[in-house]
Amino acid sequence: MHAPSSLAPLALSMGEPAGIGPELALKAWLARESASLLPFAVLGCPDLLRSRAQALALSIPIEVSNFEEASDLFHQALPVIPLKASIRDEPGKLDPANAAAVIEAIDTGTRAVWQGKASALVTCPIQKSNLYAAGFKHPGHTEFLGALAQELSGKKAEPVMLLAGPDLRTIPLTVHIPLNEVSNQLTGERLKTVARITHQDFQTRFGIENPRIVVAGVNPHAGESGTIGKEDDDILAPAIKELQAEGLNIKGPLPGDTLFHARARQSYDVALASYHDQALIPVKTLAFDETVNVTLGLPFIRTSPDHGTALDIAGQGLANPQSLICAIALAGELSQKAKQS
Numbered sequence: 001m002h003a004p005s006s007l008a009p010l011a012l013s014m015g016e017p018a019g020i021g022p023e024l025a026l027k028a029w030l031a032r033e034s035a036s037l038l039p040f041a042v043l044g045c046p047d048l049l050r051s052r053a054q055a056l057a058l059s060i061p062i063e064v065s066n067f068e069e070a071s072d073l074f075h076q077a078l079p080v081i082p083l084k085a086s087i088r089d090e091p092g093k094l095d096p097a098n099a100a101a102v103i104e105a106i107d108t109g110t111r112a113v114w115q116g117k118a119s120a121l122v123t124c125p126i127q128k129s130n131l132y133a134a135g136f137k138h139p140g141h142t143e144f145l146g147a148l149a150q151e152l153s154g155k156k157a158e159p160v161m162l163l164a165g166p167d168l169r170t171i172p173l174t175v176h177i178p179l180n181e182v183s184n185q186l187t188g189e190r191l192k193t194v195a196r197i198t199h200q201d202f203q204t205r206f207g208i209e210n211p212r213i214v215v216a217g218v219n220p221h222a223g224e225s226g227t228i229g230k231e232d233d234d235i236l237a238p239a240i241k242e243l244q245a246e247g248l249n250i251k252g253p254l255p256g257d258t259l260f261h262a263r264a265r266q267s268y269d270v271a272l273a274s275y276h277d278q279a280l281i282p283v284k285t286l287a288f289d290e291t292v293n294v295t296l297g298l299p300f301i302r303t304s305p306d307h308g309t310a311l312d313i314a315g316q317g318l319a320n321p322q323s324l325i326c327a328i329a330l331a332g333e334l335s336q337k338a339k340q341s
């Protein structure tokens, strides 16, 4: 017998149907007991999940459900909340016609969390280019969720992407922009906003009383006293001084190349990096299968695996579900903590 959970189920958006999301959801359900996962319900297509399970010879009962009944059902079957938009199912083959269903899953899951019908949102990866081709206006989940949070709460939301691994947490200050745009978009205001949200959410969500934040320099050797680029001295350093004066435990800019080795990692709780790859390469290199993408700065909890849609292996049974399992586990942990506080 399983003790009933006092929490509403987690909402798991199916992500890109041509990718590994459906396979990961199936495999995560199989790991529900070994990983002590809270009940989750997939926002997706029951027939697609049944056909993926059959193709992969995974014996998984799949039941159409709703948020109210999902938790009770979860221990004997994978609950699926069907989407209105239709989905064409071909692993590895993108179809812009599927974008509506992909967006609906995220939107419905978010609204359910906001209404208290779900405890947190966990998202399977989306193929960003396919959504852009269908007219999606946001760079990714992070910004879309910021816009939804703003609509639902009526308050400005500043979503911040955190990559949380077992031994390293990083945040990119600029995210999905070309490298030659970084210098334009890396502003003192952006650093201050992200650092303040990080400080607050590390305290409230992760229970770290005085979070130690470091900032990686954008240029080699953090600019070598302004001789190899000016951004470190002119943009990052003054903003860090202001944040220190506010009482934040923050230092930098520190040379990025010596910030991620084992000894350096002991000296901080989170590193703010200037651009996407500076933040994501070290975490994915250290722990690709265990790192979780968490959105800070939202009035609800959202987690996701660190990886993408992996179209190259979709439908082949090769996808490793561990990062999604970690994302579901962390969403459960953060939800329980939020309920207790």
Ligand SMILES: NC(=O)C1=CN([C@@H]2O[C@H](COP(=O)(O)OP(=O)(O)OC[C@H]3O[C@@H](n4cnc5c(N)ncnc54)[C@H](O)[C@@H]3O)[C@@H](O)[C@H]2O)C=CC1
Residues within 6 Å of the ligand: 020, 124, 125, 126, 127, 128, 129, 141, 293, 304, 305, 306, 307, 308, 309, 310, 311, 312, 313, 318, 319, 320, 321, 322, 323
């Ligand atoms: N949270 C999200 O929605 C994310 C979405 N993406 C999107 O995913 C798409 C593909 O991105 P890529 O840069 O190719 O990265 P990717 O993570 O999808 O794939 C990179 C390589 O890692 C492998 N891989 C990824 N996850 C795996 C898993 N669980 N098990 C085994 N192998 C795995 C893939 O097979 C591929 O060889 C892009 O459209 C990107 O925007 C990328 C990251 C996060």
Ligand SMILES: NCC(=O)COP(=O)(O)O
Residues within 6 Å of the ligand: 126, 139, 140, 141, 142, 143, 280, 293, 304
């Ligand atoms: N590379 C990280 C990534 O693409 C995650 O983006 P998001 O969809 O979580 O905003």
